[in-house]
Amino acid sequence: MLFHKVAGLRLTILGAVNFRLFRVKSELAIGLGVDKLPVSSSIPKTRKDPAASVQPELPPSRLDAWNTSARQYDSYEKRWHFYGTVADAMIRQFHLKEDSRVLELACGTGACTLKLAKIARTGKVVALDFSEGMLNMARENAAAAKASNIVFVHGDAGDISQILAGQKFNFAVCNSAFWHFPDPEKVLTGLLGLLTESGKFAVSLPSWVDGNSEVRQAFRVKAREVLLKHGVAPEMIEKVSVQRSRQKVDLSALFRRCGFVAREVTFEFKVTPESREEWRQILVFSDSGRWNWFFPDLDPAAQKEIREELNKWRKTNFPHDSSASKWRILVAHRCDTV
DSSP states (O other): OHHHHHHTSOOOSTHHHHHHHHHHHHHHHTTSOOOOSOOOSOSOOOOSOGGGSOOOOOOSSHHHHHHHHHHHHHHHHHHHOHHHHHHHHHHTTSOOOTTOEEEEESOTTSHHHHHHHHHSTTSEEEEEESOHHHHHHHHHHHHHTTOOSEEEEESOGGGHHHHTTTOOEEEEEEESOGGGOSOHHHHHHHHHTTEEEEEEEEEEEEGGGTOOHHHHHHHHHHHHHHHHHTTOOHHHHHHHHHHHHGGGOOHHHHHHHTTEEEEEEEEEEEOOHHHHHHHHHSGGGOHHHHHHHHOTTSOHHHHHHHHHHHHHHHHHHSOOOTTEEEEEEEEEEETTOO
16 A cells, blocks of 8 residues: 555655666566556546637646646547557557567557557557656556556656666557657667567657758748747757757667667548647647747747747748648667568
8 A cells, every 4th residue: 555655656856766666667577467556536637628628727847747638638539549540550560469568658548558459469568658647547548448468667768778677578669759758869779678689669750750851940040030039038049949959850860870770651641620629729739838838938928929920920831731640650670680
């Protein structure tokens, strides 16, 4: 009982690392059985129609936002099957077997996790996320689906070489989240040691992650102009630019540096305006959320003016088909395997 109470606390001191490793190893030591930790009942609930709901007060950090958004995010996915559609396209790119051992990074509320567990029904799926709110929803969904071959692990993807030390996986996946990792090179390096010799790693990314460099540069110039006009300090603009630059890495080169060779396929599907609008209402993806975390000293009125001016400029200069959601899927294997 004491262990369960402690496991639910937010740990913000250095000792949290050792505790997290203890908890993970305890779960994995029981034969990689089903996660027995109780489902949290403290996740804030939203109305069934997020698009019609009133936005709650913005959390102070992005991690808090992921925790707070978990139920709203899950409600959106159950209605529109957006991330599940992407997961299906990614899973089709490799031959998952009934007895496969699979690692999922940034599992969210389990849209991809349950699909993996259904195929690898005599194997095991280890699903990791840094958000306890997301994991609690994923546990609820797994329990409802009676999926007994999933272990949920709370942790940072950059620490997987420690968290999962000694484990081996036939496959690893990351569905629509890889660009969120602060240090993707550390993630890949750690993952290399967890895959079997013939193991594969699949990643799905929206097409904008690399995108058109000329378009990006033009938008950056315009954004800088608008931000300066509203009194944002040049050093703050540069800081945000550096933070977002990790989304623009050459992924093929990054994979090679970390010991992988990747092939790429493209995928797209149709989405409705209603789906896009509801997605924008999810707190962690909302315009107000992103601007508040990037520029916390700007008052809401100024943030709104900047967003509207930049959105108007973008629509005028770079119109695009909003009914199509375009994705890239990379499937990688170790450089030392054929």
